[in-house]
Amino acid sequence: MSDPKSDLRARMRALRATLAAAAPDAGTRLALPLSPRIVAGYRPFRDEIDPLPLMLKLAAAGARLALPVTPPRDQPSSLTFHAWSPGEALAAGGFGVHEPTGGEVVIPDLILVPLLAFDRRGHRLGYGQGHFDRTLEALRKTGAITAVGLAYAGQEVAGLPDEPHDQALDAILTEKEYIRVRKD
Template identity: 55%
Template sequence: MMADDKKAARAAAAEKRALAFAAGQGRAAEYLAGYLADHAGKVLSGYMPFRSEIDPLPAMAAHQGPVCLPVIPGRDQPLQFRQWQPGAALIEGAFKAMIPAEGAMLEPEVLIVPMLAFDARGYRLGYGGGFYDRTLEALRAKRPTIAVGFAFAAQEVAEVPLEPTDQRLDLMVTEEGIRFFS
């Protein structure tokens, strides 16, 4: 059953990510900032790192263009995005995610996507809410939208269990460098 496969995969991936987090993220944020430099002026969505997630904040702060953070409006809905800048006041949103207390709502063209695991095909294992999959599907239906996976290299698995709604990443950034998916 797919739900059981994903549940087991999430537990194993969380353990691997915690070990990688303890070892540090090396040059991952530098690689991410370097890639994002090619997208100056575009609206970027990042995320506030939670638990043992790899930290995109240095790359987000360096981005030459508007930056926003995801806001979960409700179950089974796509994400919304509120403008963010370093030092902005944050409040706790759904699932304890920190979000800007105020700011304009933006529509990102490039999204830094967190995860528990990823595979060589460009698929990711999220937390089970489907928020990024729904959001990427909706944004990509309007215009080209880039999904940048950001994780520790140790989070790679042989194969992520897939469902028809899963959206593929365009590239993956880890402390080992950048990998593009065709």
Template identity: 50%
Template sequence: MTSPFDKPALRLLARHRRAAAFAARPDAGQALAGFVDDLDIPDSAVVAGYWPMADEIDPRPLMEVLAGTGCRLCLPVVETRAAPLLFRAWQPGQALEPGPHGTFHPAAQAEVVVPGVLLVPLLAFDESLHRLGYGGGYYDRTLQSLRLAGPVRAVGLAFAAQRLDSLPAEADDQRLDAVLTECGLILAEE
């Protein structure tokens, strides 16, 4: 059995589980859009999405619905490895540029915005809504920085199969406020 503190082994397990979930339901991102009302995001909110890589659940159908309700969308930009993410305004249909780590982001001239809601990719999550990411710490640094500046809500997007019993939580790890899967919204058990 894998030690709960062996993050490389947990990441490998989580990648396999996510790949299997994606193979079974490649259209699961469309199901996320059906739960938009459960998210209770104000129409005027600035919402940070992400451009999906490989077998991540696809947030684009949800982002399109949010844009249709009046939300302003943005996507993350990696400026440097040690810095929090920067967010640039984006709307569905706008061209993107390739970024580091296989990402895509809005052009440099796009407006920089500060989101109030972040849709966060992940490898795994647990019942306490701890998140296992890719190991770069980008979202942890970003959430910490945004939460120091004001209220922000972090919603992980995942396949239901990405849920694990428990994950290690380190001092710098930022907990999610909710996780949305193809089966519905999960809130932290208080």
């Protein structure tokens, strides 16, 4: 019997690749109605929407930038975020994602989250490792954090299966709109 999330991941990877090819400049069209102090983005993996243009806009408005560092595969712990500036060294981490090789560990107030699919309830489909769910759960216990999923508009689905450990996003930002989920 197949796993519904695994099947959906495979379909959404293929769809995202098509969307990325059709809109290679989508990252330049992102605009966020927030003013974070520290924004944690990510370096795009495969055909994820590129957050760098948005991160540069936020940095120009005074935000510090950070990138995640993934724990080793055998340690199911949270991501850590390291201060980063464009041009600073990055190295391939355990999953092949480019990560900072140093930098001060920081606690962001805004996290830009990659995804394969999203729904209007703020649920996201990731790669199934749980890194962002564990990280958001831990950070939400310690203070205010805003999690914004970045996606192509075409990655929206009517509804996603969710489990008790899944952490909902506060908003989703596409090249076409800002979808606010959290009501406070």
